[in-house]
Structure formats: C-alpha cells, structure tokens
C-alpha cells in the first residue's frame with residue numbers, strides 16, 4: 256500500500272529549483288557537448304546502491320534483506336535484459352529501513368488476527384456444543400412435560416377413585432389393593448419425574464455455562480478489537496516504501512515478509528529508474544500505487560511497467576541540450592561543481 260505522493264511532490268519541487276539555477280552556468284562551461292560520458296544511471300549505466308541500516312525489529316535480518324533487494328533488482332533486469340543495479344558498499348544511493356508505528360501495527364495486526372482466528376475456532380466448537388446441548392435439553396424437557404401431564408392426569412384419576420371409595424363408605428379389599436397398587440406406581444413415577452427434573456436442571460446449567468464461556472471469549476476478543484481500533488483507527492492506506500530523488504535513498508517502513516518486501520523494493524527501484532508516474536488501471540503492475548493486486552509469489556513486470564520504463568529511458572538519442580538539462584536535474588548538488596560538469600560533458 257504505497258502512496259508516494261509526498262515523494263513526487265518533493266521531487267518536482269527539487270527539479271524546478273535545480274534546473275532553474277544551474278543551466279546557464281553549465282551551458283557557459285559546456286555549450287556544445289552532445290552526450291553524457293557516463294550515460295544515464297538506470298538507462299545506460301547501472302545504478303549503484305548500498306545497504307544502510309536494517310533495523311533488527313523488522314522480520315528479516317540484514318543478509319535476508321540484502322538477498323531480497325537483489326531479487327527485486329532481478330524483476331527489472333531479467334525482462335529488460337540488462338544490468339540496471341549494482342550492489343556497491345561505497346555507493347551514495349542507500350537502501351535502508353525506518354522502524355515506526357507502521358511495522359509495529361503489522362505485528363499488532365498479526366497478533367490480533369491470530370486471536371480472532373483462535374476465537375473463531377473456539378467459538379465454533381462452543382457454539383456446536385451449545386446447540387447440541389440445547390437441543391438435547393429441549394427434547395428431554397418436552398418429554399418430561401409430557402410425562403408430567405400424564406402423571407397429573409393419572410393422579411387426578413387416582414384421587415377421584417379414592418374420593419369415590421371414601422364416599423361409598425370405604426373401599427372393598429379388592430378396590431383397596433387396586434388403589435394401593437396405583438398409589439405405589441404413582442409414587443414411583445413422581446420420584447422418577449423429580450430425578451429427571453433434577454437431571455434437566457444440571458443440563459440447563461451446562462447449556463448456560465457453555466453460553467457463558469462463549470460470551471466471555473466474545474467480550475475478550477471484542478475488547479482486543481476495540482483497543483486495536485483506538486490505537487490505529489480504521490484501516491487506511493499507508494506508505495510502505497519511499498524513494499527520494501535523485502538517487503538519494505529508498506526507505507522501507509513496513510513489510511510482512513520477503514515476498515511483499517521484494518515487491519515494495521521493486522516498486523521503489525522502478526522510481527529510481529526514473530519512473531515518476533504510477534501505472535494506472537492495472538493493479539497487477541509493479542508500478543501500480545498500491546500493493547494487493549500483484550502476484551506476490553511470482554511478480555513480473557507488466558506491459559504497463561515496461562512502457563513506463565521505456566518512457567523513463569527513451570531509446571532515441573536526445574539532443575545535447577536535453578541531455579545536459581537531464582544531467583543537471585539528476586546530479587546531486589554536491590557533484591554539480593563546474594569542474595564536475597565540465598568533466599562529465601567532455602568528449
């Protein structure tokens with residue numbers, strides 16, 4: 256998710272100042288030179304770069320980071336068929352890292368995602384258990400209430416029989432035995448119902464405990480989410496890498512691992528090659544402004560990327576004046592002494 260508008264603005268501002276101030280002087284020293292002796296870095300000669308500080312809080316160590324820069328170079332060099340970048344510990348152009356909230360957020364995001372993942376798995380198990388327990392409870396509760404209705408009706412029938420017997424001056428021994436048998440059966444059923452009711456009470460406790468567990472976990476993950484949002488706000492694009500022209504530095508602010516780092520590096524190296532404008536309308540392009548649509552595992556230059564390079568490094572020879580203006584624009588102040596200019600335009 257790189258948006259280096261800041262970079263482009265500062266580059267444009269820089270171009271205006273440098274071009275305006277220096278052309279007259281240089282023309283005075285070298286009025287009729289036609290080509291740059293050294294060629295244009297990134298077009299005719301490779302860009303030399305060195306590795307600056309790789310903050311140890313990033314997920315790759317210095318060696319892995321260096322290897323990733325070299326792989327990023329290859330994304331341009333292989334399809335274009337020329338050496339565009341050279342690792343050179345003495346180069347002034349530096350590729351470096353800067354650790355801040357962006358990378359910290361990456362780790363916090365990863366931890367939060369892990370927590371949410373664990374929660375989802377645990378919640379699914381708990382919800383399944385809850386559903387199973389609840390439906391077993393409801394089934395048994397239904398059966399119990401049916402049993403209770405039958406018991407009450409049998410009890411009423413028994414009580415009616417007893418009242419009838421009492422009203423007719425006492426039961427005969429046969430009736431007495433029959434009623435006593437019924438009474439014992441009813442007693443037995445009453446105690447069975449009580450037992451079952453007790454079992455259902457325990458079942459209800461279990462259902463509630465499962466729901467409680469789920470609710471506690473939900474509240475906890477909810478709290479994690481709230482804290483994360485309070486800290487970082489809603490998701491929004493941020494700059495992962497930044498190229499500072501002319502051939503000053505590439506700073507990497509954020510990456511997940513070597514795949515997205517390679518893409519961000521390849522993108523910023525594209526700016527170093529002179530590609531100022533992002534490729535529009537093709538999210539798979541390395542020079543698209545945002546990361547996401549590219550193939551992280553097997554990134555390749557798109558037609559748009561190659562066209563952008565062609566624009567930055569036109570094949571047709573340019574006029575001496577254009578070459579001079581470009582030289583002035585691309586040469587850092589420190590190197591822009593009349594002597595250096597004269598040397599550069601000699602021959």
Ligand SMILES: [Zn+2]
Nearest residue numbers: 257259522544
């Ligand atoms: Zn960019």
